[in-house]
Amino acid sequence: MSRDNRHGVIREINGPIVTITLPGIHNGEQVKIGEMGLYGEVISLNGEDAVIQAYESTEGVRPGEPVEALGWPLSVELGPGLLGGIFDGVQRPLEEIFSRAGDHIPRGLSLPALDRERSWHFVPSADLERGQQLGSGTLLGRVQETAIIEHRILVPPERIGELIELAPEGDYLLDEPIGRVRTPNGRTRKLKLYHRWPVRTPRPYKRRDHGVAPLITGQRILDTFFPLLKGGKGAVPGPFGAGKTVVQQQVARWSNADIVIYVGCGERGNELVDVLETFPQLQDPYSGRKLMERTLLVANTSNMPVVAREASIYVGITMAEYYRDQGYDVVMLADSTSRWAEALREVSGRLGQMPVEEGYPAYLASRLAAVYERAGRVETGGCGKGSVTLIGAVSPPGGDFSEPVTAHTKEIIQTFWALSKELADARHYPAIDWVGSFAADVGTAARWWHEKISPEWERRRTQALSLLARDAELSRIVNLVGPEALSSAQRWELESAALVKEGVLQQSALDPVDTFSSPEKQFLLLDMVLTIYEKGAELIELGVPAQELTELPLLAKARRAKQSYDSQQTAQLKELMEEFNQSFNNIRLEYAKFKEHA
Known part of the structure; x- marks a missing residue:
């Protein structure tokens, strides 16, 4: 779109909403407003009048000041150098602004999002040949953006066509061409390491x-x-x-x-x-x-x-x-x-x-x-x-x-x-x-968990959620009539639900060990507390009082397991589970002997 004679005038200002007169302007087009050159975009049209929403405060801007249409919608620059960057809401680089202007962003300041003075080592794709038809997203080459991310240079959606030329491997600035294509309408267009894209338009895919x-x-x-x-x-x-x-x-x-x-x-x-x-x-x-x-x-x-x-x-x-x-x-x-x-x-x-x-x-x-x-x-x-x-x-x-x-x-x-x-x-x-x-x-997540971690994942998850739902019901009963109204089995359910909450659901972001839990550790902790619940329920059926189980030291140990073992110590978690199983088996044997003597 030509930028010649694309000037108008401000008619009215209402906060960030500015009404202008500018013939031929398009909806969504970006503009520069007033003497300060504030940026904004067209959000509605009425004949030769347009309504602009400004990205910056319009304080001090007056009717009668000029407006310039820029010829493109609100767009972002896409290319190497984005990662590690800190941008404001319209993709201005805040670190660069701070180095130039200090803590406050001057109104009307416009800086490119990507560093134009930094060169990038471009490695072209070996399988591309002159005369080849390039589609949207075709891989042109690679740039190592950071030590862990390889930036893949793609054909922009509006640059599809016949490949005329592709630059050899070497170091290039963002504004230097790395190739040329002939578009379907016969025009020759340059390819660069970056391109612009309107933010309100979803990018295409297959x-x-x-x-x-x-x-x-x-x-x-x-x-x-x-x-x-x-x-x-x-x-x-x-x-x-x-x-x-x-x-x-x-x-x-x-x-x-x-x-x-x-x-x-x-x-x-x-x-x-x-x-x-x-x-x-x-x-x-x-x-x-x-x-x-x-x-x-x-x-x-x-x-x-x-x-x-x-x-x-x-x-x-x-x-x-x-x-x-x-x-x-x-x-x-x-x-x-x-x-x-x-x-x-x-x-x-x-x-x-x-x-x-x-x-x-x-x-x-x-x-x-x-x-x-x-x-x-x-x-x-x-x-x-x-x-x-x-x-x-x-x-x-x-x-x-x-x-x-x-x-x-x-x-x-x-x-x-x-x-x-x-x-x-x-x-x-x-x-x-x-x-x-x-x-x-x-269901989809379960297939991954079953393949990578354990086929018991979905059953254990459902069991834990059922126990938590049962806990909510029993808690209401306790609030109404007190814990004395509950049976030993119900008291054990409450204790086990508390164990799920404290031993699995609670997780401190500030704990150096527990801030991250690998999938295997997650399942082992869940399986551990539910196994404790099942073993305890079996003992209660044999007549063991719930109070005796709730006072077991192993419950406190199970609560601390998430902070005692990191994600690499899964073998130790499995050993701890065996220790718990042995403890419950010992209680079972002791109670069986007690009943025999009784």
Whole structure:
């Protein structure tokens, strides 16, 4: 699109909403606003008038100032150099801005997201020949982006055609061409190490596929009880103080994804500062190198412009799709989608659109669904299978899960990790409520667990959830009439349920041993506490008093096992289980002798 004579004038300003007159402008097009050159995008048209939403504060901008149309929609730069980066909601590099301008981002400042002065060693694909037809996603070559991630340079979707030339192996700047193609309309287009892509347009792929393996997070209540598949859609709803951010940070740190993208969307500044300071110091548990070598961060705090908050989710998911197209499994964490929805509400209110439930626009559900549907496992154009797993935090006011954002999200996603204020107040972390949570793909996850860990996984999981449900019923009875009304078997059920909660479900993110639990350790701990429950139930049937069992030292030992043995010490856990079995057998023999003498 030509940028000649693409200038207009500001007519009216209403917060981040600016009305301009500019003939020939397109919906979704980016513009520079006023003398300061603030960035924004067109969100509606009315003849020669257009409504712009600005990504920055419009304070000091006046009607009559000029507006320039840039000729493209809100887009991101996709290429080597993204990993390890920290960007704002419209992909401005915050570390580069800090080095130039200090703590505060000057309005109108525009810097490229990717470093134009850094060269990359490009290795072309050996099987490409001149005259070959290139499709979307065809692998052009490789660049070693970090020590653990190989960046695959792909043909952009708008650059398909006949290969005219491909550069030899060597070091290239991002703006240097590495090849040329002749597109179907006869035009010659350059290929570079990077390209731009509009964030509101999903990137193409060959076909969508079903998830086949769970995302392993190292958190027992997530992996064992409510698994999420790679390429799945999950949500972490919960009230203030319930631990949403910690859950998401644990997933970001320990998940077995190739790439992690963390989007802080409208959250408190101190929480994002904690993320920005701690993540660069963390070690990747799988490679032993810095975690940031496979991570990128998008930071948009609650005091930043509301429209950039709305854009940040799209920026994050577009970068996630880009690495998915390279055949990687990507996890994107959005903290939180409630703040994103509030940005939609504020902008729609300024536009005078009709509000519906709790003031949100009528298109809230469809916008949420459109974002979550960009997750999935797909067959890429030239790099095999890749996936984007999207996990969104939801912050319902007062912990009310019936409010619109939570209710609509619940209908869209496959795995729901509901956080409980009561559990958090009781210092039970992660405070995920096993009653209010659900996972839709347990059957698929079970096939993986049965093949990799144990064919008993699904049965043990079901048994544990049944025991926890029984615990809820018995607890209500105890609250009404006291523990004296329970039989020995029921008292043992309560004790065993407490053992499941304390020995399996509770997991401290700050404990150096228990912060991560391998799948094998997870199953061994679950199998251990359920075996204790079964052995105890057998003894109670023989007449052993429940009080005698609840006072056994082995119960305390079972509670501490998660912190006593790390994920490599599974052999010691199995030995501990044998020790417990022997203890119960000894009690059985002693009680049998006692009954004989009696």
